Amino acid sequence: MTFAPLKNDTFLRACLGQATEHTPVWLMRQAGRYLPEYCATRARAGSFMGLATNVDYATEVTLQPLERYPLDASILFSDILTVPDAMGLGLSFQQGEGPKFEKVVRDEAAVAQLAVPDMDKLRYVFDAVTSIRKALNGRVPLIGFSGSPWTLACYMVEGGGSQDYRHVKTLMYARPDLMHRVLAINADAVAQYLNLQIDAGAQAVMVFDSWGGVLADGAFQDFSLAYTRRVLGQLKRTGVDGAVVPRIVFTKGGGLWLPEMTGLDCDVLGLDWTMNLGAARRIVIDAAQKASEPNAGSAASTPTEGQDLPQSRPPKALQGNIDPNVLFAPPEAIRTEVRRVLDSFGRPHTYTAVPGSTHIFNLGHGISQFTPPEHVTHLVDEVHTHSRRLRAA
C-alpha cells in the first residue's frame, strides 16, 4: 500500500515534540451532528451503524469538516463500541438515545464467554481507514482510535451509557477477578484493533479513556491505567509507510492522575478543560527530566511506571483542552477563550529557553451537536493566528 506524501505534518511533528509554525488543531467528534452535511449523509445511510459500517459513507463524513475548516488532522469516523459489538454483544442505537447492548456482562458466565473477537468482523473499520487515507491524498494525517479497555468495559457491563456506573463498579468491587479478566481481554482486543488500523494506514492512534475519570483514586490505577499500559505495550511503532505512529491517551477527568500518566509509553496526553495547561506542562517536563536522570526507573520517582518509559524522550505533548461549550458564545468571546487556552500553555519551547512539551489544540471533550458550525471557523482561525503570534513575539 502506498499513499500520497503528507502536505501538512504539523500535527505529527507536534505529537513528537518537534517545532511547528503554528499550534495544530483538530476537534474531537469533528465529523458529527453539528454539521448539516453530516446529517444529510446519515439520513441517506438510514442509521448510525449504517453510516459507520459503510466505507464510502465513513470516508465522506470524515472529510466533511476538512472542507469547512483548515484543521490539521482528521480522525476516522467510527464508533467507540465496534470492538464489543464484534465480541457478539449486539450493539444498537435507538433514535434519540445512546448506544445499547443486547447482552450485558455482569456475571461469571458472561465473562467466561468473552474473547478477543475475530478481527475480520471489524474489516469495515480497516477498509474505512484505507479509504479515508486515500481520499485525504496527503492533506492532513489520519488518526485511528479505540475506546480504552476500562471505557469499553463500562458499556459492556452497564449495557449502555450510565449516570452512576453502578453495575460496572459493583462488578469491580465485588468480583475484581472477573473485572480483571474482562479488561485483559479488552486490552488485547484493542491492541489488535489499533495495530490493524495502523496497518490499514492510520498515521497516529488515540485511546479514549472517556470514563477513566469516574473511578476512585487507586481503582483508576488498577483498572484503567494498567490496561491502557497493556494496550500501549503491544502497539506497533511505525505505520505502513515506515513513519513513527504517535500514540495519544485521553482520560476525561483524569487531571489528578497526570503525574502517573506521564509514565505511559505514549507521546501525547489529552486533557479536559478542568486542568490548567501551564500546570500540566510543568508536570510533563518534570517527569521527563526525572526520567532522564541517572537513577530514573528506580522506586524514587514513579515506582510502578518507571519501567515503561524509554529514557531521553522529549516531554509528552499535551492535547486539549477548551470547554466545547465555549463554542456557544459569540465569535469574539470564542477568540478570547482560545487565546486564554493557548496562553495558559505558554510559548512553544523551541522559541524559549524553557525545555520541552508541545501543544495540540483540541476541545476537552467531543463537540456538541448543537454547535453553530460557523463558530468553529473562529476557533480554528484564532488557534492558527494567535499561536503564530506567540511564536513571533
Added chain:
Amino acid sequence: MTFAPLKNDTFLRACLGQATEHTPVWLMRQAGRYLPEYCATRARAGSFMGLATNVDYATEVTLQPLERYPLDASILFSDILTVPDAMGLGLSFQQGEGPKFEKVVRDEAAVAQLAVPDMDKLRYVFDAVTSIRKALNGRVPLIGFSGSPWTLACYMVEGGGSQDYRHVKTLMYARPDLMHRVLAINADAVAQYLNLQIDAGAQAVMVFDSWGGVLADGAFQDFSLAYTRRVLGQLKRTGVDGAVVPRIVFTKGGGLWLPEMTGLDCDVLGLDWTMNLGAARRIVIDAAQKASEPNAGSAASTPTEGQDLPQSRPPKALQGNIDPNVLFAPPEAIRTEVRRVLDSFGRPHTYTAVPGSTHIFNLGHGISQFTPPEHVTHLVDEVHTHSRRLRAA
C-alpha cells in the same frame, strides 16, 4: 432557644482540627430513598416537596438513619433548590425525574427579575432545623446546608438537571456580566439562608458546590470559588448556644483546585473519590504552614486567597471520600475499601509527629437509592473500628 447538651461532639471536634477517639462518619444523603422507612414517610407525605416542606416529616426522616446506624452527625433533610424556589422560579419534581423549574433564567429580562428572596418563604426550613435539633436531644450535631451560588445557578439557567450544562455555560461565556449578577444574588441569598439556619439551631453548615467541577480551570475560580468565598464572608461564626459553627465546602470534581480552596475561610473541605486523601492532607498542611509564615498573605503563596485566611489556624479538615458504589459490594469488600480510605489519610496527627489535619469519613457523593441498607452498617462499623485501631497502633 435552648437545646439539650451535645453527647457526641466527635464530628464538631474533627471539623475544628481537634483530636477525637475515632474518625467521625456521616453520609451525604443519609436520609433517603435507600431506606424503606424513608419511602414510607414519603408515601404518607404524597410528594417530595410535601415531605421537605412539612416540619414533622422532615424531622422524622432526618432522624431515621440515626436509628439504624451510629452516625456521628445528622444533616437537615431538605432540597438543594429551596432558595431558587423561594425566588419564584417554581420548583417541581416529576415522578422518576429530577427537579424542574417552571421559569428559567437565560436572558437579561429574567436576570433583572431576580432578587434575594424574602426569607420568610423559607420559614419551613428554619422551623425544620429547630424541630430536628430538639428531636435530636443532643445525640449528635445537626448540619445545615445550601447549594453553592454556582450550583444553584446551574439549575436556574438549565431549568433542571443537565448532562452538558450548555445553557448555563453559554450565558457564562456569552454574557459574563449577567452571570455575575445571578451569582452575586445567589451568594447573598445563600448567606442569609445559612445564617438563619444557624439561628434556628444548625451546629455546622455545608456548602454543596455539586457542579463546580464541570467548569473549566479559570472559570471555576471566577464563577464558583469567588462566590463561595462571598457566602463564607457573610456567615455567622457562632450558633445560638455560643458554640463555633464549622463551615464545610464540598466541590464535586474539584480535586485539582484543592490548593486554591485551602484559602477559603472554612474549616473543612469535602472531597470526592478521585482525590487521594494522603495527597490532599499534604496540600492542606502545606497551605497552613505557608499561611503561618511571616510573609503569609503576600503574592508569593496564594495571591488572590491570602486575604481570606486568618493566620495560625489548624490545617483544614478533610471530609470524604469513598465511592458510594463500594456499598454494592459484599460486606468484606466494603470493609476493605473503608480501611483503604482511612489508611490513605493516615494516622491522626495528634498521635504522630506529623502536623495537622483531621478526617471526617463520608462518601464522595450522595448515597445511591439502590444501596442495600444493611451494607451501610458495615461501612459505619468499620470506620469506627479501624480508626480506633489506627489511633491505638
